[in-house]
Amino acid sequence: MKAVIIGGVTGGASAAARIRRLNEKAEIVMFEKGQHVSFSNCSLPYYLSGEVPSSDKLILMDPEKFWKRNHIEVRVNSEVLEINRGRKTVSVKNLETGEVYEEAYDKLVLSPGANPILPRSIKGTDLPHVFTVRNVSDIVRLKDYALGHEGEIAVVGGGFIGVETAENLSLAGKKVTLIEAAEQIMMPFDYDMVQILHKEAVDHGIHLILGDGVSRIEPDRVVLSSGTEVQAGTVVMAIGVAPDTGLAVKAGLKIGETRGIWVNHNYQTSDPDIYAVGDAIEVYNRLTCRPSRLALAGPAQRQARAAASHMYGELHNNCGVIGSCALKLFDMNAAATGLNEKTAKAAGIPYDFVYVQQSDKVSIMPDSAPLHLKLLFETPTGRILGAQAIGKGSADKRIDVIAAMITMGGTLEDLKELELCYSPVFGTAKDAVNQAALAGLNILYGKIRQIPVYDVRPLVEAGAYFIDVREVDEYAKGHVTGAVNIPLSEFRERIGEIPTDRPVYLYCRTSHRSYQACLALMQSGHPQVYNVSGSFQGLCLYEYYNDMVTGRQRIVTDYIF
Numbered sequence: 001m002k003a004v005i006i007g008g009v010t011g012g013a014s015a016a017a018r019i020r021r022l023n024e025k026a027e028i029v030m031f032e033k034g035q036h037v038s039f040s041n042c043s044l045p046y047y048l049s050g051e052v053p054s055s056d057k058l059i060l061m062d063p064e065k066f067w068k069r070n071h072i073e074v075r076v077n078s079e080v081l082e083i084n085r086g087r088k089t090v091s092v093k094n095l096e097t098g099e100v101y102e103e104a105y106d107k108l109v110l111s112p113g114a115n116p117i118l119p120r121s122i123k124g125t126d127l128p129h130v131f132t133v134r135n136v137s138d139i140v141r142l143k144d145y146a147l148g149h150e151g152e153i154a155v156v157g158g159g160f161i162g163v164e165t166a167e168n169l170s171l172a173g174k175k176v177t178l179i180e181a182a183e184q185i186m187m188p189f190d191y192d193m194v195q196i197l198h199k200e201a202v203d204h205g206i207h208l209i210l211g212d213g214v215s216r217i218e219p220d221r222v223v224l225s226s227g228t229e230v231q232a233g234t235v236v237m238a239i240g241v242a243p244d245t246g247l248a249v250k251a252g253l254k255i256g257e258t259r260g261i262w263v264n265h266n267y268q269t270s271d272p273d274i275y276a277v278g279d280a281i282e283v284y285n286r287l288t289c290r291p292s293r294l295a296l297a298g299p300a301q302r303q304a305r306a307a308a309s310h311m312y313g314e315l316h317n318n319c320g321v322i323g324s325c326a327l328k329l330f331d332m333n334a335a336a337t338g339l340n341e342k343t344a345k346a347a348g349i350p351y352d353f354v355y356v357q358q359s360d361k362v363s364i365m366p367d368s369a370p371l372h373l374k375l376l377f378e379t380p381t382g383r384i385l386g387a388q389a390i391g392k393g394s395a396d397k398r399i400d401v402i403a404a405m406i407t408m409g410g411t412l413e414d415l416k417e418l419e420l421c422y423s424p425v426f427g428t429a430k431d432a433v434n435q436a437a438l439a440g441l442n443i444l445y446g447k448i449r450q451i452p453v454y455d456v457r458p459l460v461e462a463g464a465y466f467i468d469v470r471e472v473d474e475y476a477k478g479h480v481t482g483a484v485n486i487p488l489s490e491f492r493e494r495i496g497e498i499p500t501d502r503p504v505y506l507y508c509r510t511s512h513r514s515y516q517a518c519l520a521l522m523q524s525g526h527p528q529v530y531n532v533s534g535s536f537q538g539l540c541l542y543e544y545y546n547d548m549v550t551g552r553q554r555i556v557t558d559y560i561f
């Protein structure tokens, strides 16, 4: 059997290695149009700051090693121009010599990835100071140029690649403006949670512009749709990627409704001798039960393994994707899995959610820090739909736990009972994920009513009755404007002061004390009690960035983070 593979990085290299493990006798030829194969795309931005000290370190394997270790023939600088399905060959251009030739295959794997989007409507993307980040050559060119030239840098696009590039250029000492056309960066996070990342970016000197797209690029500036001009001697375009379907379209392979290459359960395209994997394909989202696209390395590797296995009759249970991702932004670690509010709404799935703010380790441990977690669940089933976590500690660990739960079809009851490892240096005896399940069950079973932090501002502006149940000294440092202070330690004695003819909204620092106060108040017969989920800490983080950039009237007397 002769396997030909198009694309020599994540999906392509994984498929090649798996085919070799399954069949010692297979002839395997891998074509890569770039200079390098098997490099760490995901580590590219870290070369800009020097965290990855040399570009050689980004390259995990070279053609020589592929041959010596696996007898896989790798041809770099070799672009596949066409798939000739009738003859079962591919036409390949040697980019060094210009020679074009045909190579035969029995099975073909397409893993061409995705291309950075450069809309024609934005003028100037072809100027020499405009860069994209996809491979090792790109990042070397960008670093040489950006660090070799005076002047500020504009990074256009607030997704993973844009944010990581902005962070690493800033760590390299450059002044960076990050421009995003939407009202938020990092779409896997909801608007409420992402305010923590907005704050982190501006606190570390990134000039963040939201809700304004780029209309044209000039040699020394970027002009935005609003007319705002941003000085920039280097521009990085990172507004997204589009599946590279050129070869597939030309070969008449079926394209899916999300514009990725259509594949079946076994990653076969509409031609059973041609498989496709990675960023170029359309995948199945097991939560929305809809086709979707997901440009992430883990799924690409799993798909490549499954495709190779199928060639040799090994069956594979394709359970679709849920979308789990992680990001570091300066001192914050952020991770998300499954659905968020936007995607649950778009899919028409009924949901509710809770925030949990708690210490990621026992609080007397020297490096303990708050962890902010948002957990979404389906109503009325309690099935876990998604989560987002941000903090200085192990956000990824919490999200991985929840990703496992989602994959197993777990509910809040399952998560509540999940037995996790514990030592004060790693976590708390009741981990944030268990705590989130308990908080979620209280909502699901109707034990308590809550409002999220994003509903607080309109209520404050309408003069609603807020009760701060923290102690007097905590209240003095900062509180919701107009809130009445009835500390939990005095709550039962002073319960008669609380009006019963109107809704009351209780908060503390993290919702733990206000939850207790809510229960006491409800049991005294008060009919309209609401806990502010996220509480004062969550509210300060939610309000801060927009207060800073808009200069609007604050709804807290001072922030406490």
Ligand SMILES: Cc1cc2nc3c(=O)[nH]c(=O)nc-3n(C[C@H](O)[C@H](O)[C@H](O)COP(=O)(O)OP(=O)(O)OC[C@H]3O[C@@H](n4cnc5c(N)ncnc54)[C@H](O)[C@@H]3O)c2cc1C
Pocket (backbone or CB within 6 Å): 006, 007, 008, 009, 010, 011, 012, 031, 032, 033, 034, 041, 042, 043, 044, 045, 078, 079, 080, 081, 111, 112, 113, 114, 133, 134, 135, 160, 161, 244, 247, 277, 278, 279, 280, 294, 295, 296, 297, 298, 300, 326
């Ligand atoms: C800067 C950056 C950071 C990232 N960070 C993360 C992260 O933290 N976590 C994560 O999960 N994912 C991350 N990703 C995404 C991840 O790298 C991709 O999802 C993954 O590499 C997709 O694998 P693939 O094989 O489909 O495509 P790729 O790995 O991109 O490989 C495709 C290869 O095919 C080659 N090719 C295309 N057409 C042809 C042709 N006609 N002939 C020959 N060769 C061709 C291309 O040159 C390319 O090298 C990041 C990506 C980038 C660029």
